[in-house]
Amino acid sequence: xxxxxxxSPFEKNSLESCLAYAHKGSTILLIEDGVYAALQNTAVAxxxxxxxxxxxxxxxxxxxxxxxxxxxxxxxxxxxxxxGFVDLVVENDKVQAWL
Amino acid sequence: MKFTIQVNEGPYTHQASDxxxxxxxxxxxxxxxxxxxxxxxDGVNNATRLTTPPQDDRNIVNRWSDLAAKHNLDLVVCxxxxxxxxxxxxxxxxxxxxxxxxxxxxxxxxxxxxLIEGGIQSDRLVVFGD
Amino acid sequence: xxxxxMEGGAVKKFCxxxxxxxxxxxxxxxxxEVVLIGAAFEQDVSLVFIDDGVYQLTKGQDxxxxxxxxxxxxxxxxxxxxxxxxxxxxxxLEARGLSEEDLLVDVQVMSREEIAGLMEEQDVVLTx
Numbered sequence: 001x002x003x004x005x006x007x008s009p010f011e012k013n014s015l016e017s018c019l020a021y022a023h024k025g026s027t028i029l030l031i032e033d034g035v036y037a038a039l040q041n042t043a044v045a046x047x048x049x050x051x052x053x054x055x056x057x058x059x060x061x062x063x064x065x066x067x068x069x070x071x072x073x074x075x076x077x078x079x080x081x082x083x084g085f086v087d088l089v090v091e092n093d094k095v096q097a098w099l
Numbered sequence: 100m101k102f103t104i105q106v107n108e109g110p111y112t113h114q115a116s117d118x119x120x121x122x123x124x125x126x127x128x129x130x131x132x133x134x135x136x137x138x139x140x141d142g143v144n145n146a147t148r149l150t151t152p153p154q155d156d157r158n159i160v161n162r163w164s165d166l167a168a169k170h171n172l173d174l175v176v177c178x179x180x181x182x183x184x185x186x187x188x189x190x191x192x193x194x195x196x197x198x199x200x201x202x203x204x205x206x207x208x209x210x211x212x213x214l215i216e217g218g219i220q221s222d223r224l225v226v227f228g229d
Numbered sequence: 230x231x232x233x234x235m236e237g238g239a240v241k242k243f244c245x246x247x248x249x250x251x252x253x254x255x256x257x258x259x260x261x262e263v264v265l266i267g268a269a270f271e272q273d274v275s276l277v278f279i280d281d282g283v284y285q286l287t288k289g290q291d292x293x294x295x296x297x298x299x300x301x302x303x304x305x306x307x308x309x310x311x312x313x314x315x316x317x318x319x320x321x322l323e324a325r326g327l328s329e330e331d332l333l334v335d336v337q338v339m340s341r342e343e344i345a346g347l348m349e350e351q352d353v354v355l356t357x
Binding site for chain 2: 004007082087094095097
């Protein structure tokens with residue numbers, strides 16, 4: 001399953017919930033304000049680093065660039081554009097949006 | 100692949116409609132089919148033709164209408180959600196005793212069954228919301 | 230509607246994921262409306278209540294003073310629509326000081342892991 005998270009981890013618990021329910025081996029795509037979770041040195045960086053052991057974590061590059069934080073992305077986060085987003089949806093059997 | 104897209108939020112206030120649009124654009128460019136875009140909750144507000152956004156920014160409603168026209172997309176607005184929020188076509192306006200209608204080109208008003216049908220008939224359902 | 234139903238053929242597992250509390254926003258009510266309409270399509274429907282979604286099922290909702298319609302009785306009507314698979318996250322209940330006794334309808338209370346497993350098995354996941 002592909003999981004999308006679109007809210008900032010500092011605003012809502014959507015990412016936390018996603019990580020609690022997603023099966024090991026799933027792919028998690030951060031979009032919109034959700035991309036803030038992908039940045040270095042945040043209060044959630046440890047949570048993300050741990051998550052990378054169980055999940056493939058991707059972030060939508062256009063949303064990072066829009067927010068001026070593209071350069072601060074953590075190592076290990078896979079960046080995709082909208083075309084890559086489409087590919088992720090195709091490659092996974094279904095999508096769950098964590099709003 | 101066939102996609103059904105669900106848009107839960109209205110234009111400008113949330114990024115949902117923008118993200119959904121960009122996703123559709125990319126999917127179509129890759130040769131996929133958008134079976135339906137279903138607008139629910141405040142998402143029905145993407146279908147009013149009465150918006151006048153600033154000239155130097157994207158026109159979300161027109162963008163959807165144009166994409167629909169170019170690719171023959173099925174943009175469906177949930178009737179119940181539309182009635183709650185005041186989005187009406189000519190028939191709905193007449194039926195509900197309203198003195199105006201406001202639906203934008205390319206959108207049609209229909210029932211929630213269209214969302215379920217989209218989920219049944221499509222390979223993937225992708226939800227954009229808040 | 231009958232044309233749409235006939236076209237489907239195969240039955241898919243539809244999962245409605247409820248994470249939001251009622252009344253503060255409309256998502257709980259309008260997602261329930263999808264469930265009711267969707268019931269006619271005779272798919273394999275499950276409702277999952279996690280995070281604040283568990284609040285949708287609390288007994289004794291009295292909305293008179295906020296001037297909104299109390300739609301909680303609708304959850305009890307679901308079984309008339311053959312929607313009987315309601316799953317509630319045990320940890321979400323406990324985190325909110327709730328137990329099964331606080332809920333207005335029969336549900337299956339499951340662990341986080343079980344709910345995660347259930348969602349993974351679905352064909353279509355709807356979130357609101």
